[in-house]
Amino acid sequence: MLRYLIRRLLAAAVILLVITVITFVIFYALPSNPALLACGKTCSPSRLAEIKHSLGLDQSFMTQFWEFFKGLFVGRDYGDQSLRVHCGAPCLGLSFQTDTPVLTTLLGDFPADLSLGLGAAVVFLVLGVGLGMVAAVRRGKAADKAAVGFALVGVSVQIYFIGLLLLFLFVDKWQILPASGYTPITQDPAAWFQGLILPWITLVIVYLAMYTRLTRSSMLEVFAEDYMRTARAKGLPARKVVLKHGLRAAITPIITIFGMDVGSLIGGSAVITESVFGINGIGKLAVDSVQNSDLPVILGTTLFAATFVVLANVVVDVVYGLVDPRVRLA
Amino acid sequence: MSLQTSPHPAQVAPASAPFLDVRDLRVHFPTEDGIVKSVDGVSFTLEKGSTLGIVGESGSGKSVTSLALLGLHKGTRAQVSGEIRLEGRDLVALPEHDMRALRGRTVSMIFQDPLSALHPYFTVGAQIAEAYQVHHRVSKKEARDRAVEMLKRVGIPQPDRRAKDYPHQFSGGMRQRAMIAMSLVCDPALLIADEPTTALDVTVQAQILDLIRDLQEEFGSAVILITHDLGVVADIADDILVMYGGRRIEYGSVRDVLTRPEHPYTWGLLESMPHIGGDVERRLNPIAGSPPSLIDLPSGCAFHPRCTFKGWVPHGLCAAERPELLAVAGTDRHIAACHLTAETKREIRGRRAAQ
Amino acid sequence: MSSTQHLPGQTAVPADGPSAGENLLEVRGLTKHFPIRQGIVFQRQVGAVRAVDGVDFTVGAGRSLGLVGESGCGKSTTGRLVTRLLEPTAGSVLFDGEDITHTPEARMKEARRNLQMIFQDPYSSLNPRHTVGTIVETPMRLNGINPPQGHKKRAQELLETVGLNPEHYNRYPNEFSGGQRQRIGIARALALRPKLIVADEPVSALDVSIQAQIVNLLQDLQREFGIAFVFIAHDLAVVRHFCERVAVMYLGKVVEVADRQTLYTRPRHPYTHALLSAVPEPDPDGTRRRERIRLAGDVPSPVDPPSGCRFRPRCWKAQAKCAAEEPPLVRISGNPDGHLTACHFPEEPSVEARAQDIVLDPALSGSAESPASSS
Structure with a gap:
């Protein structure tokens, strides 16, 4: 088990390194020029060169990459003697735009993603698995058709549509909720909750559909297994057959997907939801950084999101090993 | 003589009702293509302590029959009719709640493939203990002890330790032993074994068959063994029921049916397989064609399109009329459904012996 | 299927086959170890599944050898080694006088033409997207064989040879029953007029009544075209019926080999005895009282096989010598x-x-x- 964990974590580090390189290369190959953006409208060639130098853009690709890589472990110093900025390890660089360390920005935005992602995930997992089970047990009957139909709608509609509709109804028309935004839970738990209700509902509607379908099909597959017949042949009541023998087996593929979803959600993949509801999360940060060709922030958000997805993968595998005794983690 | 509906064998003195009395059992599945008549009018009886072998190819209805005995078609689309009288109670009419109380306790089942029939995520011990706890008000500890005791009885070494293992950690033979332990944990009066050794190697098969026989002697249960292997039936059963296309075509004691088979299909089954002491120069005599579709069963005798001897029956009777199950002369309870007369069969046998 | 049509373009070999002693297939010390790897970063080999561990046998032209044994004995792996679907770890395979043990894939063409295989599962061994015609023709096309009558005609002839309707040339495998699919597999194997067919459990997935049809078909083809067979099966009665010579395998080794009459009536190895005594017979009278041997437990793991004789831990006659010394496969006195x-x-x-x-x-x-x- 320990040996397995070590191996998986080493592999995760390699994957993250590869992602860093790829992001770096892509950015390097892009035609946009961040120095020009930072220079503003009245830009002279000498000013441009100066900015280029201060951003480190005049150095070779390898040097730039090496500086960045080194910064991850030992930190980095920016600027001239007069205007020295220290960025402690693990340093993801300074934003071209704001000159603040990327990590600081990321960590500042992270609680919003964590609240949004985890909150929604718990709800769509519980509801989705529950609905999917009902649909599977009542296969072909009204409840199943309703669940399947609902799932179809959820998959088809777009996040911004649901989000804007909810905003219109709850905030503008009925004025039940305040104009949204993110308030840290430490500051005002009630405001935190009120601000997140609509984004949660939006995410839940979208993901719930997938989890309902997934649970339903996984359950139906399990129902066809011989061991389910054995469970009935023992004389177990139907409820126990479904909840104990059925769910236990059907839940494993769902765990996999759930782990990935949570990983990417809290890593900032709820971009659209964030922007619809004006939540300053990592997703929004990433989008802004791309628009501004802010390489350090792009790299930072990419790595941050990738770390969560990769870690979620490791966690999923470990959980899998605990759930399914046939999986040997060695 | 109305032998068509009489359940027959095993019951010599009809004074007391037989332990298990299946009458005119039908299991039909409505599908988009039509009604699949998996079991279509099957009757048999079985006493405690004896074994019935049900033989047939895939689609003969033998497995569907066994699921009907457990009431596992209840709550599905299957339409079950007829009677399954177990100690006088009709299981077909029994509500699901009462049937559930019998499942695993009075009637239990051993399935063909123990790897897929055991739950992969629960330990073997827990699965056996669960089967006991459903029907007995006992503590977890007591149920577990009972499971270990059963594992020991079926010959699993170190049962205390192996109870904590998962099915995939067992070998094929050991898994089937565990399955048997699970099905016997409540001392069932009727044990149904559906192809219990088909997935096993021959030396392991011999161990398992001996074990079932051994346990039957010890517990005195009635056993129904479903198989396609006449050798296995000969080894372990008292009576044999040969099914074709969801119907009975021959039924009697193992000795009668295997030494003097009366139906051409039974002849075919016996002659199509080589025997370990047989004549290697003799060609196998296969049954032509393939098993029939259960939606559109051939008219008359369902076997007639594959039968070599339909020409011996005049007026195309085989295709026109379904043969009744008639008593075989000189036996007390051997019946077969074939239009061939006893005289014609004697002639056919004579010719074939001369070959 | 009482008689078989003549396979066009091939001269029939007389039923008694070519003279014995002329070995079509010669297998020496055939070994296959599947490595087990483990490690944190670099995988190193920590052991091996010794699936086949030094197997010798020969098959004469037009003859048939049966390989019997229980699951895990290595009989199927042996078949795959002979047809070079697997690369042997050690030992040699001589086919038709040529050493094909390590012949590179590109140069296997010639041998492949003469060395075909029939598989157990008629459902998964045929590509469901190809018509029956394509399936049967493919080996000819791959090997650049252009029969004078054309590929289609030839494929239809082959279908007829195996007892299928040649008009079904354009149908797909899913339109056929299990027995018919196995016939398609046989037609494909026949397409190149092979000298040897390795049949791996060719009937065990089929219904009882269908098994006999396939066994008879294979027997007709063997007699008609003088094809040699390596017939792998767990069913001892079928192997006895089909093969003149039978080898019993246990844990990767041949423990006994003899002509069928001798092996089934005068076996000497305790495992052969146990195997034979376990076969159930549809003979309720028990005219011939057979011995009853019930082994304990299961076949041990091929990862760490017992020292000396591999059957020793389950044998009722085992002594110290059996653990210390591996018994050679020889003609012991009385044989x-x-x-x-x-x-x-x-x-x-x-x-x-x-x-x-x-x-x-x-x-x-x-x-x-x-x-x-x-x-």
């Missing part, structure tokens, strides 16, 4: 010519019932002493 047995303490050459049954299974030991143990 007729060609009957080889790998055993230090061989059994009496008989399958008749013994004075006392051998019951090693602990769950059955109670019934062993009981007088009612006749079966």
Whole structure:
């Protein structure tokens, strides 16, 4: 088990390194020029060169990459003697735009993603698995058709549509909720909750559909297994057959997907939801950084999101090993 | 003589009702293509302590029959009719709640493939203990002890330790032993074994068959063994029921049916397989064609399109009329459904012996 | 299927086949170890599944050899090594005088034409997207064979040879029953007019009534075209019916080999005895009282096989010598010519019932002493 964990974590580090390189290369190959953006409208060639130098853009690709890589472990110093900025390890660089360390920005935005992602995930997992089970047990009957139909709608509609509709109804028309935004839970738990209700509902509607379908099909597959017949042949009541023998087996593929979803959600993949509801999360940060060709922030958000997805993968595998005794983690 | 509906064998003195009395059992599945008549009018009886072998190819209805005995078609689309009288109670009419109380306790089942029939995520011990706890008000500890005791009885070494293992950690033979332990944990009066050794190697098969026989002697249960292997039936059963296309075509004691088979299909089954002491120069005599579709069963005798001897029956009777199950002369309870007369069969046998 | 059509373009070999002694296939010390790897970053080999561990046999042109044994004995792996679907770890395979043990894939063409395989599962061994015609023609096209009558005509002839309707040329495998699919597989194997066919459990997935049809078909083809067979099966009666010579395998080794008459009536290896005594027979009278041997437990793991004789831990005759010394596969005293047995303490050459049954299974030991143990 320990040996397995070590191996998986080493592999995760390699994957993250590869992602860093790829992001770096892509950015390097892009035609946009961040120095020009930072220079503003009245830009002279000498000013441009100066900015280029201060951003480190005049150095070779390898040097730039090496500086960045080194910064991850030992930190980095920016600027001239007069205007020295220290960025402690693990340093993801300074934003071209704001000159603040990327990590600081990321960590500042992270609680919003964590609240949004985890909150929604718990709800769509519980509801989705529950609905999917009902649909599977009542296969072909009204409840199943309703669940399947609902799932179809959820998959088809777009996040911004649901989000804007909810905003219109709850905030503008009925004025039940305040104009949204993110308030840290430490500051005002009630405001935190009120601000997140609509984004949660939006995410839940979208993901719930997938989890309902997934649970339903996984359950139906399990129902066809011989061991389910054995469970009935023992004389177990139907409820126990479904909840104990059925769910236990059907839940494993769902765990996999759930782990990935949570990983990417809290890593900032709820971009659209964030922007619809004006939540300053990592997703929004990433989008802004791309628009501004802010390489350090792009790299930072990419790595941050990738770390969560990769870690979620490791966690999923470990959980899998605990759930399914046939999986040997060695 | 109305032998068509009489359940027959095993019951010599009809004074007391037989332990298990299946009458005119039908299991039909409505599908988009039509009604699949998996079991279509099957009757048999079985006493405690004896074994019935049900033989047939895939689609003969033998497995569907066994699921009907457990009431596992209840709550599905299957339409079950007829009677399954177990100690006088009709299981077909029994509500699901009462049937559930019998499942695993009075009637239990051993399935063909123990790897897929055991739950992969629960330990073997827990699965056996669960089967006991459903029907007995006992503590977890007591149920577990009972499971270990059963594992020991079926010959699993170190049962205390192996109870904590998962099915995939067992070998094929050991898994089937565990399955048997699970099905016997409540001392069932009727044990149904559906192809219990088909997935096993021959030396392991011999161990398992001996074990079932051994346990039957010890517990005195009635056993129904479903198989396609006449050798296995000969080894372990008292009576044999040969099914074709969801119907009975021959039924009697193992000795009668295997030494003097009366139906051409039974002849075919016996002659199509080589025997370990047989004549290697003799060609196998296969049954032509393939098993029939259960939606559109051939008219008359369902076997007639594959039968070599339909020409011996005049007026195309085989295709026109379904043969009744008639008593075989000189036996007390051997019946077969074939239009061939006893005289014609004697002639056919004579010719074939001369070959 | 009482008779087989003549396979066009191939001269029939007389039923008695070419003279014996002329070996079409010669296998020496054939070994296949599947490595088991483990490691944190770099995988290193920590052991091996010794699936086949030094197997010798020969098959004469037009002859048939049966490989029997229980799951895990290595019989299927042996078949795959012979047809080079797997690369042997050691040993040699001589086919038609040529060493094909390590012939690179590109140069296997010639041998492949003469060396075909039939698989167990008629459902998964045919590509469902190809028509029957394409399936049967493919080997010819791959090998650049252009029959004078054309590919289609030839494929139709082959379908007819195996008892299928040639008009079904354009149908797909899913339109056929299991037995018919197995016939398609056989037609494909015949397309190149092979000298040897390795048949791996060709009938065990089929219904009882269909098995006989396929066995008869294979037998007709063998007689008609003088094809040699390596017939792999767990069903001892089918192997006896089909093969003149039979080798019994246990844990990757051949423990006994002889002509069928000798092997089935005068076996010497205890494992062969146990195997034969376990076969159920549809003979309720028990005209010939056979011995009853019930082994205990299961075949041990091929990862760490027992020292010396591999059957030793389950054998009722095992002594210290069996653990120390591996018995060679030789003609032991009392064996007729060609009957080889790998055993230090061989059994009496008989399958008749013994004075006392051998019951090693602990769950059955109670019934062993009981007088009612006749079966």
